[in-house]
Amino acid sequence: xxxxxxxxxxxxxxxxxxxxxxxxxxxxxxxxxxxxxxxxxxxxxxxxxxxxxxxxxxxxxxxxxxxxxxxxxxxxxxxxxxxxxxxxxxxxxxxxxxxx
Numbered sequence: 786x787x788x789x790x791x792x793x794x795x796x797x798x799x800x801x802x803x804x805x806x807x808x809x810x811x812x813x814x815x816x817x818x819x820x821x822x823x824x825x826x827x828x829x830x831x832x833x834x835x836x837x838x839x840x841x842x843x844x845x846x847x848x849x850x851x852x853x854x855x856x857x858x859x860x861x862x863x864x865x866x867x868x869x870x871x872x873x874x875x876x877x878x879x880x881x882x883x884x885x
Contacts, residue, residue, distance in 0.1 A: 794858070801855035808848035815840045 815834040826837035834840045 794861075797858055798855060801851050801858060805848050805851035805855055808844045808851065812841050812844035812848065815844065 815832065815837050816828075817833050818830055819833050820831060822831040822833065822835065824831070824835040826832040826835050827839065828837055
């Protein structure tokens, strides 16, 4: 069960971080001028994306929640580490001490 939780946590992080990074990278690229574009964008010049200001805002609005969700998920542990504690021979005090 712990392995399944770890795999699901990893896949969730890959989706969230990948979506955040790709949205953040592509948002400013929509504003770059491109002379080979077929149409002018809403700002009046030929850009990579003909919906330039709107698409930039959509990508930024997508990157922010995905980044926030990845930070929230990063703070959660994917699974509890259950460390087994070994007991050594009794010490001089008669109490068992935990092995390190």
